[in-house]
Amino acid sequence: MAKLRVEDLKRIKESMKGTVNLRQGDYRVKVTVHMGTCGIAAGARTLMTAILEKLEKSGATDIILTSSGCAGLCNHEPMITVEVKDSAPVKYVNLDPDKVVKIFDEHVLAGHPVADYALSIGSETTY
Amino acid sequence: MQDLSLHILDVVENGINAGATLIEIDISEDEANDLLQITIKDDGHGMNAEMLERAADPFVTTRTTRRVGMGLSLLKQAAKETGGDLRISSEPGKGTTVVATFQDSHIDRRPLGDMGATLTTLIMGNPDLDFIYTSNLREQKVEIDTRSIRKELNGTMSISDPAVIGLIRDLFRKEED
Numbered sequence: 609m610a611k612l613r614v615e616d617l618k619r620i621k622e623s624m625k626g627t628v629n630l631r632q633g634d635y636r637v638k639v640t641v642h643m644g645t646c647g648i649a650a651g652a653r654t655l656m657t658a659i660l661e662k663l664e665k666s667g668a669t670d671i672i673l674t675s676s677g678c679a680g681l682c683n684h685e686p687m688i689t690v691e692v693k694d695s696a697p698v699k700y701v702n703l704d705p706d707k708v709v710k711i712f713d714e715h716v717l718a719g720h721p722v723a724d725y726a727l728s729i730g731s732e733t734t735y
Numbered sequence: 736m737q738d739l740s741l742h743i744l745d746v747v748e749n750g751i752n753a754g755a756t757l758i759e760i761d762i763s764e765d766e767a768n769d770l771l772q773i774t775i776k777d778d779g780h781g782m783n784a785e786m787l788e789r790a791a792d793p794f795v796t797t798r799t800t801r802r803v804g805m806g807l808s809l810l811k812q813a814a815k816e817t818g819g820d821l822r823i824s825s826e827p828g829k830g831t832t833v834v835a836t837f838q839d840s841h842i843d844r845r846p847l848g849d850m851g852a853t854l855t856t857l858i859m860g861n862p863d864l865d866f867i868y869t870s871n872l873r874e875q876k877v878e879i880d881t882r883s884i885r886k887e888l889n890g891t892m893s894i895s896d897p898a899v900i901g902l903i904r905d906l907f908r909k910e911e912d
Contacts, residue, residue, distance in 0.1 A: 609871075609876045609877070609878050610876060610877045610878070610906040610907075611877075611878045611879070611906070612879065612883075612884060612902055612903065612906065614887060616902050617884065617887045617888060617899075617902070618887075620892070620896075620898040620899065620902065621888065621891050621892065623898070624891060624892050624896075624898070641856075641860070643744070643748055643856070643860060644748070645745050645748075645804070645805045645806045645809070646805075648736070648741050648744055648745045648748075649736055649741070649745075649809075653741065653744060653849075653852050653853065653856050654852075656852070656855075656856045656859065656860070657852050657855075657856070660855065660859060660897065660900065663897055664897040664901065673859055673860075673895075674859070674860050674861075675856065675859070675860025675861070676860075677748065677752060677798070678798060
């Protein structure tokens with residue numbers, strides 16, 4: 609039976625010592641993966657895994673990755689929403705892991721939305 | 736849905752939307768009877784008898800963004816294809832339990848898929864909720880209880896920290912090696 613070992617948790621706790629963990633509080637960017645039945649069937653989980661990998665590599669502590677339900681645009685799944693503080697949220701549609709890697713590099717890290725993959729900029733509904 | 740881990744991810748999201756704080760996922764095999772059983776139990780707000788009866792109907796949903804709800808009906812179909820079934824029990828205020836059974840060796844029994852990705856996606860997306868995952872299968876034996884991980888971390892870092900998520904993911908990778 610595979611279980612988490614207390615030693616492993618202690619080890620990562622130790623390695624975090626001295627760094628202020630911003631992840632629990634304030635954040636600069638929030639990335640939401642839409643995880644309804646439609647999103648999951650279209651591949652939303654592969655996006656989550658790809659973004660998580662990028663997040664891990666970047667070492668950034670001011671980015672929150674989370675999930676939400678269906679946004680009502682099932683034909684555009686899989687989708688993510690990127691919210692950079694003090695800017696309008698951007699919904700990206702018809703994604704795949706390669707596209708989210710580009711979005712992570714250009715929008716989440718560098719702050720430039722990737723217009724080619726965006727549905728619309730702002731929070732207006734289109735249905 | 737290509738595999739069981741995606742169905743599980745989907746059905747667990749129902750529990751999360753029902754305001755659950757603890758979700759238990761159990762996957763076990765009964766080799767003697769050639770059965771695979773998936774149990775997903777939440778402590779959300781549950782359903783009344785009328786809703787319960789219609790829960791696996793694809794044209795029934797509680798959401799307002801669209802008029803169909805495919806999650807449970809797709810899992811039911813996946814179970815039925817193997818000669819298995821889907822049972823749902825629920826009580827308002829207490830929560831809902833979904834049990835899906837499959838004939839394990841059936842040619843149409845979908846593969847388990849990447850449960851590690853399902854679990855890490857759930858924990859990452861819902862760091863305030865607790866998950867208990869137990870699989871007792873020939874291909875995978877894993878036990879995860881986020882309550883004890885949380886206790887051990889003792890507020891020093893979030894359970895959704897990539898370092899913690901990495902450890903959880905590794906539990907499944909070790910199993911595959």
